[in-house]
Amino acid sequence: MSAAREVRADFDRASIVVYQAYSDAIADVAVKQQKFGPPFSVGRMTWIKPSFLWLMHRSNWGRKSGQERTLAVRIKRSGWEEALSSGVLTGFEPKAHGSPDAWRKAFDTAPVHIQWDPERSLRGAGLPHDSIQVGLSRAVIQRFVDDWTVSITDLTPLVQKLRKHLDDGRADQATRHLPKESVYPVPSDLARRLGM
Template sequence: MTLLRQIRADFDADTIVMYQAFGPAIADPALAAGRFVAPFSFTRMTWIKPSLLWLMHRSNWGRKPGQERVLAVRITRTGWEQALSQAVLTAPVPGIHGGTAAWNTAFDAANVHVQWDPERSARGAALNHYSIQVGIGRALIRAYADHWVVGLTDLTPTVHKIDALIRSGQAAKAQRLLPPERPYPLAPATARRLQADLA
């Protein structure tokens, strides 16, 4: 079976939810302010992910040092689509970039990077489709933090509860606590440039 590259997310008509994990030193001030503030870094790329389970795989359910706090970051779909419109894949695709040299040039100049990784089950197993990660570069970080973000929610207690349910064999109860991620619609030209399968 061909693995699908498909954006799946919790979204409504105007906003979409991303997930990020930080240490308390970054998460606490951000939650208090309702937006990202120092010591959140505005000078290096920040990676956002619409798949909660992929981030749980990466952060070990909020147990990795520096990733103990899991935030749901609700952003505008306008900002999200602005990011995707400027994105360059983290690996060259001849049909899109031409040669490797052309991709290198585009990648180095890009404000946004996109990477696809195997999606994960609640138990961490690789699934038969890919999940997107989007790296917001320095040129757009202020726009992301100050204009795209419309709300921050601390999901740490919820993800710890989900993890505890899974570990105790209560997968059905855990599943009911997961966000309702579904395929996100993309314009055909954007999908082709990002190597995404259309929803």
């Protein structure tokens, strides 16, 4: 393990914010109903990320096709920790899995996939600590939609404002308006499972 792994997030006692990027069609329904609905598909894996800047890197600040809208999805911490506790890392790690065989078996049946990637700076450069992304399979997406989601906020106007600051060379202005994220306390049994 090279980099330090931390879950950094905007969270309170009961909930945590995860970010997702979608097309207008999916975002409009989600924001209006405060819940995902068609054309959102519960039949394919959906990835949730507590790092705002990682999603900005991934969606190219909302410029990628089908990722124009940035949503902040506030979910219950109980749901988040349930996802983490049923998650398996996307790659074999001796400390977390014992043997490659044990990992492969666990991964093939895992309802949740966990991936670590270098956290990103405002300008998209890799940072020395890793950020988590969590892939929810069909087995748990319905719970994410029906039981875990507390609220859905459209952050697209904020993303456009930040992007303008960056384009105008005002990184300091952009930094001031970023969502606040701090280190999330991951229970120690989970930390081992997540290769932290």
